[in-house]
Amino acid sequence: MTEQIFRETTAEPRTQSVPLAHVSLELGHLYMEDFEEGADRLREHFARVKPWADAAHAAAAVMSGGGRARVSTCFLVDDYFTQFSSPRELVPLLLGEAKAAGLEIDYLARESACAQADGVALAAAVEGRLVESPAEGSDGTRPGARETGWLSNGQRSPAAGTAEAMGRVVPWTPPSEAGARRHSIFVDVELWSADPRRTWSCPFLASVWQLARLGLLRHRGNPVLEPRGLRPDQALPETWSALPPLLRLNDSAAPFAAYRTTSVLPSRFLPIEHAVRVILGQVDADSGALRQVAERAAGEGIQVPAEIADRAAYVFYPGP
Amino acid sequence: MTPPDPGPQTVLCGEVRTSVLRTSEALTARTATQLLNLRPDEHVLLSERPNLRVVSPHQLTGVDCRLPALTGGRPRAVGTVAVRAVLTEGRVLQTSAFARLVPGVGSHRKPWGHYLLRPGDIEPLARHQARDVVEGFLASAPLPGGVLNPGSIAERLLDEVLRHQLLDQRAPFKSGRTRLRWTALPAAEGAQASIERFTVAADGLRTVALRTPSADPSAVAALCEDLALHDWLLTTLLALVERSRLGSGDGEAVLAALRPLVDHLLHLWMPGARVPDALAGVWETLERRPGFSRQWQSLVQRIRDQVALRTVPLSRPVMARS
Incomplete structure (x- = not known):
């Protein structure tokens, strides 16, 4: 300026x-x-x-x-x-x-x-610095899932049994990879565990x-x-x-x-480095x-x- | 008459939340820096002239949603919204989420890394009319689900910062939060920044439509933060003066109500202090009409008069009679 x-x-x-x-x-x-x-x-x-x-x-x-x-x-x-x-x-x-x-x-x-x-x-x-790749429909209202310590390359399956308390059973849907070419290769990476202190x-x-x-x-x-x-x-x-x-x-x-x-x-090391790619793609x-x-x-x-x-x-x- | 829409144009949009910081003492520069240290590896920006303004590093939120539109279809768009927190004089907290809609290429979502390299940019996957997006964004007070919502991102950060353990949760006076939603379209070639409207809706939402020469989104967001800050100051001062029942007879009560205003608010008025020249025209317009500073000065004068009157010892009128 x-x-x-x-x-x-x-x-x-x-x-x-x-x-x-x-x-x-x-x-x-x-x-x-x-x-x-x-x-x-x-x-x-x-x-x-x-x-x-x-x-x-x-x-x-x-x-x-x-x-x-x-x-x-x-x-x-x-x-x-x-x-x-x-x-x-x-x-x-x-x-x-x-x-x-x-x-x-x-x-x-x-x-x-x-x-x-x-x-x-x-x-x-x-x-x-992780900025999660948003699933379709993410308008900014939902908080990020960083608290969970997991990072994926797409959209997870809905957790089994989550809605049963409400009397409804959520049908299983497959996970999907963001930007997949025809078929998904879905990866969910554990970033850290907390037992008892955080281990990356x-x-x-x-x-x-x-x-x-x-x-x-x-x-x-x-x-x-x-x-x-x-x-x-x-x-x-x-x-x-x-x-x-x-x-x-x-x-x-x-x-x-x-x-x-x-x-x-x-x-x-191949699976580890695949996970690295998933992480680096969201940093x-x-x-x-x-x-x-x-x-x-x-x-x-x-x-x-x-x-x-x-x-x-x-x-x-x-x-x- | 407005000229026909020239097609895809860059649109800046955002929303600012403004609230008093819930702490009995205004924060010092040092504590403010701690409060806004949202990303430990990034700088918190600190400016002490002409007043203390501390700005957090940006955070990004990924979005893949629909763009608002008044008439046309709502195109899908993918990208990131930037959000930051700003603290003025250790007292007024603002969170500001904003994004730049850039004419995208292609109709398919790209790998996420593509969007991360353009922080704060959102690319529509279909043709959109900039004017229609602007009108849709400013018109629908609660934005429908699935539609780009920077306000909710700003709101979430505001809640997060207000819960911080550094704050004792004791605000020196009662005040509300304000929401200001804004858009900026490119100004005509060679034209200065201008404001097309500033609206206060019934539900308290402020909407601002700007025209700016190709400026960076962060600078335009800073201008809107400045507008929101001064709008909040006026709103808060008006509400507090009204509540203090200025004209009533109970001098002690009125003084007790006015005291925190003198201590915490009156020195905060500094419109346009850091607004770059290219955007300064917006403040000039607002100062002409409705005249934000005029209203502020008159309120401040009233408060000062009341404080002076009510602290004058009762012996004065007696002496005047003799």
């Missing part, structure tokens, strides 16, 4: 930008059950990931128009649902096995960081993880989950909580966040962050899909 002479910065929203790579390549997710199978399991995993990682680099080179593609790699370790091993024991093992397969892990994230990082409740913030579900944390990797998370305009390295004299800690939520392992790595993400995961992401990504991409001559869910690509390799 050119007419404005008096300005108050507290009255104007602002969003800081984050550096962006072309592609954020996830080399894996580690849970206790994988870890318990020992180093062989990790070795096998990285061996299976390697050809797809090479393909992701090649695809990124095409995306960057033949120039040097900026690809950063990351790895997620669960310390939210179960805590196992320790950073001091696990991180060298992980890096060693990756290296043996010809892979380098640039950033290591803790799963709990997707719930809370550096004092910021990321998962709760993303939950506050794996797909919900995985959605926060995708948003972080796409550079779309902010806290009051400031970047969150910023990568931090260890000081040269600093040893890996004994406990996960003492480790930075997002650890930079390679000082010359491309930026953590990127225009697109690629995740190479075993096929058992009203920070508009300032979205705009920055779009402007930067346009400046670099790169195409970024408009919809957030379409920015995430996957490779599901066979196996558990």
Whole structure:
């Protein structure tokens, strides 16, 4: 507004930008059950990931128009649902096995960081940004169903028996997927449980993880989950909580966040990532962050899909 | 004569709820910021000049419903309605829900992500006459079910904020809520913003029809919040003055009734304080006729006179006689 002479910065929203790579390549997710199978399991995993990682680099080179593609790699370790091993024991093992397969892990994230990082409740913030896809007939009079902790990709079947107290039985009707192509694939995702305290579900944390990797998370305009390295004299800690939520392992790595993400995961993750798509399709992401990504991409001559869910690509390799 | 409708036009529409904040002390900037922190990861906007105005981040509600229409069919439309809460001088709470109807492309609902990337936009899935939508929206006092209803979204947020634990639920005076429903059609090329009508219906619903140069919905909504705030101030002051039985003999009672007005309301009058130049013409029109500020000044003067008269010691008339 050119007419404005008096300005108050507290009255104007602002969003800081984050550096962006072309592609954020996830080399894996580690849970206790994988870890318990020992180093062989990790070795096998990285061996299976390697050809797809090479393909992701090649695809990124095409995306960057033949120039040097900026690809950063990351790895997620669960310390939210179960805590196992320790950073001091696990991180060298992980890096060693990756290296043996010809892979380098640039950033290591803790799963709990997707719930809370550096004092910021990321998962709760993303939950506050869910805007449910409305069923036909939603005129604004009904409150959202966010209180239930479930999010679907369409319209649920009416609950059996709900109206029986009134002497009527509601006939069963099938659920339907919004925007289905002829037939529905209806998905209802549990976002959290409350037993006794709120526990975020794996797909919900995985959605926060995708948003972080796409550079779309902010806290009051400031970047969150910023990568931090260890000081040269600093040893890996004994406990996960003492480790930075997002650890930079390679000082010359491309930026953590990127225009697109690629995740190479075993096929058992397919339902989780389907749920992630359902969630990402209903997140009203920070508009300032979205705009920055779009402007930067346009400046670099790169195409970024408009919809957030379409920015995430996957490779599901066979196996558990 | 009105020219024939040129076809799909962008229409802005919304509804504002205004209420006193139920708290004995007006909130400070700090507490107001806590109250309106609707989305923990977003800024609460705070402005202290020329008065304290705190604005919450927007929330979105998804809608897939019919558009109101006076004569024609009611086209289905899909999108989101934005809603925010605004607190003026820590005392008057407003919630404001608004949307922009944009001429849509195609007759099928798109993936939801498409609508989320256009927050506050609603796309009709069939051809509609902007003028007909405006008339339908402003005419039907309770909107029929299944028809776009920003008022209910504003109402829900108002209830939610008023229940907040920061509030001690003790309002300093009795007052009602007001509802103001508004629309804005594009102004003619090169024309300034103008107001076509401001109506107070029997059931208390205020309706405002505007013409605005291509402005952003948030700025037009802010203008309507400003109109609603001052309409509420006048309405509330009139009701309280009437209830205080200004001309009656019971000086103590009248003073007790006027006191909260002086403490909490009289300094709030500041029409158009933050309205951008492009929209300022609306206030100029309203100030000419009916003359909101004229009525306010005359009421304030009456209150001040009464307070002055009734606090003057009784010895004064005696001295005057001697």
